[in-house]
Amino acid sequence: xxxxxGQFSDNQPIRRSLAEKQKQLRDLKETLASMKSHTxxxxxxxxxxxxxxxxxxxxxxxALKSSGDTRSARPPRSADDAQRRPRSRIRSDALS
Numbered sequence: 057x058x059x060x061x062g063q064f065s066d067n068q069p070i071r072r073s074l075a076e077k078q079k080q081l082r083d084l085k086e087t088l089a090s091m092k093s094h095t096x097x098x099x100x101x102x103x104x105x106x107x108x109x110x111x112x113x114x115x116x117x118x119a120l121k122s123s124g125d126t127r128s129a130r131p132p133r134s135a136d137d138a139q140r141r142p143r144s145r146i147r148s149d150a151l152s
Contacts, residue, residue, distance in 0.1 A: 074117050081110045 072080065088103050 074114070077110055077114055077117075081107065081114065084110070 084103055084107050088100070088107065091100060091103075
């Protein structure tokens with residue numbers, strides 16, 4: 057069975073937010089600390105390597121964030137926006 061474009065099995069890297077990367081770094085450090093003495097050296101090395109990669113990404117993240125990603129910034133909300141009710145999914149006039 058073939059994967060369609062954008063499917064998780066499409067062999068593409070998973071994009072993580074800054075908070076998710078920080079959580080993953082904490083989890084990996086805890087994992088490394090809790091490894092037993094008889095754990096395989098290759099497993100330890102791979103966890104250490106990923107920790108170093110995440111630390112490098114996180115140290116570069118503030119520089120990337122301050123470079124001006126204005127697309128994700130929301131415009132300020134006005135008082136009119138706060139008073140509006142959210143639309144319902146089913147509109148009563150559409151049913152009749």
